[in-house]
Amino acid sequence: MRFFDVAVTFTADQFRGIYRGKKYHEPDFAEVLNRAKDYGCEKIMLTTMSLTGVEQNLQLVREFPELCKMTIGVHPYHACEIYADHDEGSKDGHNTHLEQIQQLAKSLLAEISSPLAAFGEIGLDYVYLDCADKDTQKRAFRDQLELATQLQLPLFLHVRESTADFISILKPYLPRLPRGGLVHSFAGTKDEMLQLVELGLDISVNGISFRTDEQIEMVKYIPLDRLQLETDAPWCELSSNDTKINQFLEAARPLPPSRKHNKFILGQMVKTRNESCTIERVAFVVAGLKGVTMEEVAEAAWRNSCRMFWQT
Numbered sequence: 001m002r003f004f005d006v007a008v009t010f011t012a013d014q015f016r017g018i019y020r021g022k023k024y025h026e027p028d029f030a031e032v033l034n035r036a037k038d039y040g041c042e043k044i045m046l047t048t049m050s051l052t053g054v055e056q057n058l059q060l061v062r063e064f065p066e067l068c069k070m071t072i073g074v075h076p077y078h079a080c081e082i083y084a085d086h087d088e089g090s091k092d093g094h095n096t097h098l099e100q101i102q103q104l105a106k107s108l109l110a111e112i113s114s115p116l117a118a119f120g121e122i123g124l125d126y127v128y129l130d131c132a133d134k135d136t137q138k139r140a141f142r143d144q145l146e147l148a149t150q151l152q153l154p155l156f157l158h159v160r161e162s163t164a165d166f167i168s169i170l171k172p173y174l175p176r177l178p179r180g181g182l183v184h185s186f187a188g189t190k191d192e193m194l195q196l197v198e199l200g201l202d203i204s205v206n207g208i209s210f211r212t213d214e215q216i217e218m219v220k221y222i223p224l225d226r227l228q229l230e231t232d233a234p235w236c237e238l239s240s241n242d243t244k245i246n247q248f249l250e251a252a253r254p255l256p257p258s259r260k261h262n263k264f265i266l267g268q269m270v271k272t273r274n275e276s277c278t279i280e281r282v283a284f285v286v287a288g289l290k291g292v293t294m295e296e297v298a299e300a301a302w303r304n305s306c307r308m309f310w311q312t
């Protein structure tokens, strides 16, 4: 089986050995990628959270072009950064932060085999309002959707506790975005998921999509032709003591050995730091919940992800 992990945040501290602000080990992403390949994960999308993350992701995509592509955009957690020092600029419709993203994206898209595969993460997250309040998030979402219509990349979307606002902002833009998009790390209700599918969007799930009975019901109903898989590493790992999902993991291969971050050894996983080699387990859980084979789920997700993000 082969997998395309459509959401990995390589720029997160954990991948450079930093836990709660303190550095415990050297970056080990090459090892993370080796383990991913051992478990059939052949493609990875690196999600970009903010302008400052572009360069880090780009370096990795350049180093592993067969394996990685990336998104470009500003995550709702960082939406305030777009407007941080542009009080004057925004009056006449210019925003240098957005213009920088636009220029970067255009130059990367002009490359023969572009490192960019999607525009995002963009969207709304009403759980974390620390950086940007709801109005700032909505403004950033609209402004970036406007930008997306110029770039014509598929969208990489994030939505949490905000589906109604998310849909009302996004819907009018979709006719101008024919390549559609993916709502990643989805953990909402079945009803919300079906509304997003109705808009033509794909849905991807990970370890946080199976926590409540409501979410489990939602996963059962994701159409196979709209399903994608992800780990959202280094976060969102499958909870190993959840009896609702454990029953589906019996056929999964055991994971490589892991150690706590303060006992790190190069070549081993780090406890509670998720990584792409666990994607097979996500596929097993989705298959178990849907009552189909893991192979069916893996093949459908692979096809959907490659169609949307990996045009060669």
Ligand SMILES: [Zn+2]
Residues within 6 Å of the ligand: 121, 157, 158, 184, 185
């Ligand atoms: Zn996200």
